[in-house]
Amino acid sequence: MTVMSIRLQSIPGTEVALGWAGAHSVVVDRPEGRAGGQGLGFNGGQLLGLAIGGCFCNDLHYVAHEMGVRLASISVEVILQLEGSPLLATAAELRVSLRAEEAEADLDALVRRAEESSTVSNSLARGLPVRLSRLPG
Structure with missing residues (x-):
């Protein structure tokens, strides 16, 4: 089993959150003028x-490597x-x-295999349970 930890923390003096996992970070906000949003980062729907799309791009690369296909662009x-x-x-x-770099590459099979192995899409389609626990202060 693989476990990932993703953290978010409010940025002092703003109503914006900074999220990070390892050495990578992203700013999370609401559209400007909505509930204190400043439009400084992505909202939840965009994330x-x-x-979904970022995971699929990675899956295309994983499958391409497995199939020995060199992708020119995605x-x-x-x-x-x-x-609601x-x-x-x-x-x-x-x-x-x-x-693909190679004209004979089976891109339909590549896309199909990437779809079958996509972590985010498959997790959502199968109904990912989300639990919430409130920590002290």
């Missing part, structure tokens, strides 16, 4: 879309549908375009 667009109150993500569509 969800980035997680482009992934995530269309995230949100509905509270606002919930109800669907996500990935639009994928890629090119």
Whole structure:
């Protein structure tokens, strides 16, 4: 089993949070003018879309390496549908375009295998349980 720890902490003097995992960080905020948001970072829906698309980009590279395919370019667009109150993500569509260095590369098989192994997409599709615990102060 692999365990990852991701942390978020408010930035003093702002209503913005800084999130990090290892040596990598991201700013999390709301749109400017919404609940104190300053528009300085990604909101939760954008981060969800980035997680889905970013994971899939990585999976394309993993599978390409396994298949011995050299990718020349990858482009992934995530269309995230949100509905209701509270606002919930109800669907996500990935639009994928890629090119290989080799003309004979089976890109359909590569995309299919990446889809089958995508950690984030498969976790969401299977209903990832989320538990909350409040720590002291």
